Amino acid sequence: MNDLLFQYLLRLGDDSLILGQRLCEWCGHAPTIEVDLSLSNLALDLIGQATLFLGYAGEVESGGRDADALAFHRDAEDFRNCLLVEQPNGDFARTMARQFLFSSYQLALLDRLCSSADGRIAEIAAKAVKEVRYHADLAADWVVRLGDGTAESRGRMIEGLDDCWRFLDDLFAMDDGERALAAAGIAADKAALRPLVQGRVEQVLRQATLSMPGLPWQVTGGRTGRHSEHLSRLLAEMQVLPRAHPGARW
Amino acid sequence: MDIAPAIDRQLAGRIAAVLDTVPDPEIPVVSVTELGIVRGIVADEGSGAVTVRITPTYTGCPATQVIERSVREALDAAGFREVALETVLSPPWSTDMIDEAGREKLRAYGIAPPPKGAAARSLRGRDVVECPRCGSADTVEVSRFGSTPCKALWRCRNCAEPFDRFKCH
Known part of the structure; x- marks a missing residue:
């Protein structure tokens, strides 16, 4: 059970860590200073959640690895994040489409995990869910604003959503280990979450005068370490300092 | 405590x-x-x-x-x-844990404090937010995310000054 829990915590922590790192790429490049601040704030919250989940993962593993060791000294195939969060930022609409889908998913997930049978997961979820509510609101606002905006912004939002739609099965993927944890009340049953998330997504898209894209061919594999090449490039930038100077301190 | x-x-x-x-x-x-x-x-x-x-x-x-x-x-x-x-x-x-003295000091410092009990209510900013400088309620949210995780950026339409608001959390 400990190894299953360790794997599950990596999934939770890596999603937040990788998306947090992606959003950091916007710092200094966002369309306006308010958006720049917002994206940096989201990134900060996500990295904070990653620290808590990965820190707990390290304790469960009992191999002497802390959150930093797990973040900076694992290679791409050892990461367990979903494929959606590692995708490049693209333009602002694409970033917001990705954020909207991920935050809608994460909000439903954390909401459920607040009552996890694992007290520590419940505690982290209760803390993080308050932050993610802001993320989901911000992203939904932008989906509506761009989707129901000019022909240009609308076209870009449609493209952004289309691009993300390939990764939905991967986002909700569960293996036998995670199903066992869900049966024990520790993990969330993602199959049960999916209709909730879909309902929320549909509602916002309607408001944005956009139609729900059909499900195209799905790419999966993130939860088992089969990633797109984008992840290794992201990790190269994120990990270079601690790997070049192991044990370096400020 | x-x-x-x-x-x-x-x-x-x-x-x-x-x-x-x-x-x-x-x-x-x-x-x-x-x-x-x-x-x-x-x-x-x-x-x-x-x-x-x-x-x-x-x-x-x-x-x-x-x-x-x-x-x-x-x-x-x-x-x-x-x-x-x-x-x-x-x-x-939660921002409900900030005590009365803390709220008053925030206001005097130029940060609109969160109203008590607001954390449990809507996050959408429907509360009346008073400008910490002139006290006017004619204020508008500029950005829900501000200079630190706990603050949002607001502007007063009466005195035209921007100000920070402690986010309800």
Whole structure:
């Protein structure tokens, strides 16, 4: 059970860590200073959640690895994040489409995990869910604003959503280990979450005068370490300092 | 703040007085106690060892580590080296934990404090927000995310000044 829990915590922590790192790429490049601040704030919250989940993962593993060791000294195939969060930022609409889908998913997930049978997961979820509510609101606002905006912004939002739609099965993927944890009340049953998330997504898209894209061919594999090449490039930038100077301190 | 019954009241009072002097690193007009970050002073019933419990505001707030360090330094300087420091996540910090004195100091500093009980209500900013400078309620949200995780950016339509608002959380 400990190894299953360790794997599950990596999934939770890596999603937040990788998306947090992606959003950091916007710092200094966002369309306006308010958006720049917002994206940096989201990134900060996500990295904070990653620290808590990965820190707990390290304790469960009992191999002497802390959150930093797990973040900076694992290679791409050892990461367990979903494929959606590692995708490049693209333009602002694409970033917001990705954020909207991920935050809608994460909000439903954390909401459920607040009552996890694992007290520590419940505690982290209760803390993080308050932050993610802001993320989901911000992203939904932008989906509506761009989707129901000019022909240009609308076209870009449609493209952004289309691009993300390939990764939905991967986002909700569960293996036998995670199903066992869900049966024990520790993990969330993602199959049960999916209709909730879909309902929320549909509602916002309607408001944005956009139609729900059909499900195209799905790419999966993130939860088992089969990633797109984008992840290794992201990790190269994120990990270079601690790997070049192991044990370096400020 | 909870003070466990097992602890010597006088000792707890002296520790609390030290904590009252530790400012928040990003909003130095309020102390960590007034912000509601100090969650309790507890004593182990067997050994009598005393622990101060603190909680982070946001999971990724960069001030958290600075706060831990300044609380440690303040306790050490006051002769409480043996007092342990523990970070707890539960119950999660909420703006409802900011006390009245803290709220008033925030307002005087130019930050609109969150109304009491607001954390449980809507996050969409439907509350009336008074400008901390001129008191006008004719204000508008510029950005829901501001210069620190805990603040949003607002503007007053009456005096035209921008101001920070402590986000309901």
